[in-house]
Amino acid sequence: MRVTLERTHLLKSLTHVHRVVERRNTIPILSNVLLRASGGDLQLKATDLDIDALETVAAVVEAPGATTVPAHMFYDIVRKLPDGAQVSLETTADGSALTIVSGRSRFSLQMLPETDFPDISAGELSHRFKMPAKDLRKLIDRTQFAISTEEIRYYLNGIYFHTVDTAEGPKFRAVATDGHRLAQTDIAAPEGSKGMPGIIVPRKTVGEIQKLLEEPEEEVLVELSDAKIRLSVGAVVLTSKLIDGTFPDYGRVIPQGNDKELRVEKADFAEAVDRVSTISSERGRAVKLTLTEGKMVLTVVNPDSGSATEEVHVDYDSDPLDIGFNARYLLDITSQLGSDMAIFRLADPGSPTLIQDAGDTDTLYVLMPMRV
Known part of the structure; x- marks a missing residue:
């Protein structure tokens, strides 16, 4: 693999994907980010087996290929390179290391084979709809603080998203509670969301989604089933498992x-x-x-x-x-x-x-x- 791209574009993509990688891992491949170069693009992908973040960035691909390198170390290297620099990524002939060259700087990172990298994004998602980023941001901002941190009641460790019929018409609703307080907010139900299963999106996923919603006018593609959710925001695709549990009948406490x-x-x-x-x-x-x-x-x-x-x-x-x-x-x-x-x-x-x-x-x- 041999690819060249601007440091700014690489850093922006790495910022989005490397966050899902846990600092401490007992499985070495989960500490790595997957790099896949083909056509005129470089794909970056990271996962913790619950969340999977993928972003595609334009690049000059001289030799296609794929590999994985330590995510946080790679991010720190790119972050410390000067603004406006060109970054060249090339795998060694023996396939043991990725060479990163930018100006007078040269780094060599140990690799693990891309065939070891897990894929949680596969599978059919039954419902698909679009909504403005600002609407999804509102649902999260208004409710996130009430998510429970108590592990025993794991089904409260996220935001419950579902559709409801109201006097004003169908609504897309977010609810969070920790047993001491409850937060509930509605928006008009996006076209295609009616009939979706009620889903509990985990706390970590909620935090990652929130960071991706930088442009209020951007449109978010939401795809979901009763076990998984996938959001496409700009060039980023975030896939996450959902909390497998039943959210309590919150209407009884209102x-x-x-x-x-x-x-x-x-x-x-x-x-x-x-x-x-x-x-x-x-x-x-x-x-x-x-x-x-x-x-x-x-x-x-x-x-x-x-x-x-x-x-x-x-x-x-x-x-x-x-x-x-x-x-x-x-x-x-x-x-x-x-x-x-x-x-x-x-x-x-x-x-x-x-x-x-x-x-x-x-x-x-x-x-x-x-x-x-």
């Missing part, structure tokens, strides 16, 4: 009868929560909200260090209420709100609270209270 409505300026509220929670301990990050007409008092008491209170003006005219929440969870939710006004719908100190964005009726959050 409160319907919360009759106490609180409206508060998002920025004022978030800043006040941030300030008073300075005094809280890492273990118990509870902040108490004391609600009376037109006023909210936030209180944090830490037996080891002291206490803090702050008063915030709010729009509230229901019965007085004391309720506690995890301060970090409140900040996570308020950081997702796009408009200036947050709406809380409350019932009592022991029941889940519904939080919405005054400017986004397609998104809702549910937060379980804490005892304070």
Whole structure:
């Protein structure tokens, strides 16, 4: 194999694919990136057996061929080459090493045969549709923070994507929950998505998809089955296994009868929560909200260090209420709100609270209270 291409193009592609490679691997081939040169292209591919990232970049191919080299070391070499440099990649005659030449720099990397490289991207995918990158980005951004990190309930370790029929028509919905909080957001269902199976996309895959959605106006091709998802974004094709499990009936935890409505300026509220929670301990990050007409008092008491209170003006005219929440969870939710006004719908100190964005009726959050 002998191929030449611009360092900028090679680095961009390597940046996209090398991220899926785990730093520590017991299987040597999984530490490598597959390079395949043919026609006028160089293909780069990496996998961890759950996710597979493939990108094609234009190159001058003098001798076609394929090999694999250590992904992170190859990326670091290319990253440190000067801007605008030409990079030449050539396998040695005995097939033991890849020579990387750029200007006065010359590197030699040990290779493993491309025949050892696993392929998880094969197989039929039953559903196929397109959607704007900005819509998929919104679904992920609004829900990602609520993904569970608890390994026992592995089926909560991702975002649940499915279609639902609503009064406004079919919607494509993303839901994530860790048992303490729930995030749900909808977009209009893309053409071709109706009837798709409900799928749970793993946390690592969600993070990789998020990094690929750089251009809001770009279109994303989504192909999926009940076991696998493939997304094509520009020149990158990302294939991933899905979480094999049943997502819980999340509709049962979304409160319907919360009759106490609180409206508060998002920025004022978030800043006040941030300030008073300075005094809280890492273990118990509870902040108490004391609600009376037109006023909210936030209180944090830490037996080891002291206490803090702050008063915030709010729009509230229901019965007085004391309720506690995890301060970090409140900040996570308020950081997702796009408009200036947050709406809380409350019932009592022991029941889940519904939080919405005054400017986004397609998104809702549910937060379980804490005892304070």
